Amino acid sequence: MFEPVLTSFVREPNSFTLDVSLTHGAYEGLRKAVTLQPGQVIDLVKASGLRGRGGAGFPTGMKWGFVPKDSPKPKYVCCNADESEPGTFKDHVLMERNPHLVIEGVAIACYAIGAKVGYIYIRGEFHHVSQVLEAAIAEARARGFLGRNIFGSGFDCDIHVHRGAGAYEAGEESALLESLEGKRAQPRLRPPFPAVVGLYGCPTVINNVETLANVPLILTKGSEWFTSLGPEKNSGPKLFCVSGHVNTPGVYEATMHTTLRQLIYDYAGGMRGGRALKAVIPGGSSTPVLLPDAIDAPASFDGVVKAGSMLGSAAMIVMDDTTCMVWAAENLIHFYRHESCGKCTPCREGADWMLKILHKIERGEGEMRDLDLLESVARNINGKTLCPFGEAEVAPVLSTLAHFRHEYEAHIREGRCPLPAPWRCGGGH
Amino acid sequence: MTFHPKMPYDTGLHQSARQLPEAGEPFAFTPENLARLEDIARRYPPERRRSALLPALYLVQRQQGYVSARAMAHVAEVVGVTPAEVEDVVSYYTMFYAQRVGTYVLQVCRTLSCALNGAERITDVLSRKLGIKPGETDPTGTFTLMEVECLGACDRAPVVVVNDQWHECLKPEDAERLVDDLRTKGLDALSGCHLCVEKR
Ligand SMILES: Cc1cc2nc3c(=O)[nH]c(=O)nc-3n(C[C@H](O)[C@H](O)[C@H](O)COP(=O)(O)O)c2cc1C
Ligand code: SF4
Ligand code: FES
Numbered sequence: 001m002f003e004p005v006l007t008s009f010v011r012e013p014n015s016f017t018l019d020v021s022l023t024h025g026a027y028e029g030l031r032k033a034v035t036l037q038p039g040q041v042i043d044l045v046k047a048s049g050l051r052g053r054g055g056a057g058f059p060t061g062m063k064w065g066f067v068p069k070d071s072p073k074p075k076y077v078c079c080n081a082d083e084s085e086p087g088t089f090k091d092h093v094l095m096e097r098n099p100h101l102v103i104e105g106v107a108i109a110c111y112a113i114g115a116k117v118g119y120i121y122i123r124g125e126f127h128h129v130s131q132v133l134e135a136a137i138a139e140a141r142a143r144g145f146l147g148r149n150i151f152g153s154g155f156d157c158d159i160h161v162h163r164g165a166g167a168y169e170a171g172e173e174s175a176l177l178e179s180l181e182g183k184r185a186q187p188r189l190r191p192p193f194p195a196v197v198g199l200y201g202c203p204t205v206i207n208n209v210e211t212l213a214n215v216p217l218i219l220t221k222g223s224e225w226f227t228s229l230g231p232e233k234n235s236g237p238k239l240f241c242v243s244g245h246v247n248t249p250g251v252y253e254a255t256m257h258t259t260l261r262q263l264i265y266d267y268a269g270g271m272r273g274g275r276a277l278k279a280v281i282p283g284g285s286s287t288p289v290l291l292p293d294a295i296d297a298p299a300s301f302d303g304v305v306k307a308g309s310m311l312g313s314a315a316m317i318v319m320d321d322t323t324c325m326v327w328a329a330e331n332l333i334h335f336y337r338h339e340s341c342g343k344c345t346p347c348r349e350g351a352d353w354m355l356k357i358l359h360k361i362e363r364g365e366g367e368m369r370d371l372d373l374l375e376s377v378a379r380n381i382n383g384k385t386l387c388p389f390g391e392a393e394v395a396p397v398l399s400t401l402a403h404f405r406h407e408y409e410a411h412i413r414e415g416r417c418p419l420p421a422p423w424r425c426g427g428g429h
Numbered sequence: 430m431t432f433h434p435k436m437p438y439d440t441g442l443h444q445s446a447r448q449l450p451e452a453g454e455p456f457a458f459t460p461e462n463l464a465r466l467e468d469i470a471r472r473y474p475p476e477r478r479r480s481a482l483l484p485a486l487y488l489v490q491r492q493q494g495y496v497s498a499r500a501m502a503h504v505a506e507v508v509g510v511t512p513a514e515v516e517d518v519v520s521y522y523t524m525f526y527a528q529r530v531g532t533y534v535l536q537v538c539r540t541l542s543c544a545l546n547g548a549e550r551i552t553d554v555l556s557r558k559l560g561i562k563p564g565e566t567d568p569t570g571t572f573t574l575m576e577v578e579c580l581g582a583c584d585r586a587p588v589v590v591v592n593d594q595w596h597e598c599l600k601p602e603d604a605e606r607l608v609d610d611l612r613t614k615g616l617d618a619l620s621g622c623h624l625c626v627e628k629r
Contacts, residue, residue, distance in 0.1 A: 074474075083581045084578075084579060084581065085579075086540045086541055086542065086578070086579040086583070087541065087542055087579070087583055088579075088581060088583075089581050089582050089583055089584055091581075092581050092582060096622070119472075123581065124522070124524045125524070125577075125580050125581065125590060126581065127593040128593075128594075128595070128621075128622050160472040162472075162480075162483070162484075163483065163484070163487065164483070164522070165483055165486070165487070165522035165523070165524040165525055166522050166523035166524035166525075166577075167521065167522055167523065168578065179483070180480060181477065181479060181480055182479035182480045182481065182482035182483060182508070182510070182518065183479075183514075183517075183518065184517060184518060184521040185521070185522075200474065200477055241583065241584065242584070243542040243583035243584050243586060244541070244542050244545050244546075244583075245545060249542075249583070249584035249585075249586070250584045251584065281541075285540075285541060285579075315583075317541055317542055317545075317583075319545065323545065328541060331539075331540065331541050331544050332540075332541055334539070335540050335541075335578050335579065338578055339578060423545065423546065423547045423549075423550065424544075424549050424550070425549040425550055425552075425553045
């Protein structure tokens, strides 16, 4: 039976304080790291098979290895705490209840790549979380876990919290750097990649909160322990967010052996009111919806791809049979239209057109040829944009069109939404 | 892309409007806020003072409730950028208000997990109760109603943020009472963030 390690003590009172965290072994990973060579730390992380928890699942050790060792420039670590992907709230819990684990992870990453400063870029709405983090950093600094000459090793490291101000796109790594530099959160053209030219033009590693929180555990428990959890190439503990029409929505820690079905029916208490499952978005709003027949897939990076979607940020949005899928697609495209940074035309204009067409269909004013138009707009965004936001915003449209075309057609035939759920407002607005 | 002959090109969603910021009263940081800003600026390399722009704008908003054009000019001077660069940033991020807002800014999450749990109805109830549409401020200047996108607490849907504070698991039938409670008890009427409650 798997015992949570990332969230093992988050329900304890005052779990966010240094004193409570120390009773659970906080900063032991950092203590061990500074006795090793930076290259050895990177090798350990490589051997663990840790893959990024921010969405793309890129191997973390490899990413750290791209940082040039001989660069005369300062280097930086940025912890991506933007957490704005609809359905995602795992970093929220980690930072709020176990901030020292995150801080320790950032410090070890700094040591491994040779950085002296780390920034935690947190979304502006998490005001209360940024206060928890600031307080935790101050405590760590006061007790010598941050600052100069950590554990007498000669390693100096400081960490700062930087608060965003309401922009989903700031979670995209190069847009995050722009935002940190005091500009609009709009992505940069790559290459060069941030590992070589990142923050202030210096080599920079950007990792998700949960990714970095795993690093101290790899140091204390070893990379074999890490690979022993979960399927091959999908190692380690994982946080899953389950929300929507389930009985007990929340963050659940498990291995990636766990299936989507177990997450919905065992961890999240099953469907609310015992209703039937209609569709599930497995990895945040940017990933294609899956039908109930796909939920026996393991919730791993590779398992969910095989099932026809992506693990993304491991954020499951569960919908029961009262949900109109055209309405759901419209809701998400409203999000993407609002959040498109506007830098490239297919994404900016395409989002607007997709919303317009979806709105028209949902209102009951659609025509059959709107479906082809919708699909053609989506296909003209896909693969033609500066950042992966483009692929993200077409996922809800193309996947609902593929699985629920009959629902779109019913809207058009009947001239109204055939499924106006009681939890919605009468008529779209 | 082929254009659709029956699409209403003239109305609705397609237009973006640039709303000019309010000029506002003369503005300068209080000495405390200026000291705070200098503290924050030290987190970044000295030649990268621009990184303190977002924090500076938060300080403006804390001091006068919104970010006026005059405040932008002041921030530009203090941070060392042009006023146009400041406006560029203010207009991009949704959490900076270039227009005056009410004492309480009600931000209802409208994204999928919250919507599946009744967020549309909450906005509707609040809108009727306050007599304003989303995006507007009531005539007394007490409430501004806004719809916002996913707040990162979807397990506690529907979520409402009032100024910087959270209220979670709001049921549509309790939305009216929240307004009344805000009027009488202020921000104490809010539940706070689920995991933070022990500190209250
Ligand atoms: C539009 C967009 C939004 C993103 N938002 C986030 C986010 O909120 N948090 C996050 O950790 N990664 C986000 N990412 C992924 C980051 O670009 C980046 O891949 C990630 O932070 C890398 O960390 P990892 O390797 O630890 O996963 C986003 C990507 C895109 C394209
Ligand atoms: S794809 Fe969208 S979000 Fe990404 S750069 Fe282009 S306009 Fe901006
Ligand atoms: S959808 Fe409302 S908080 Fe995520």
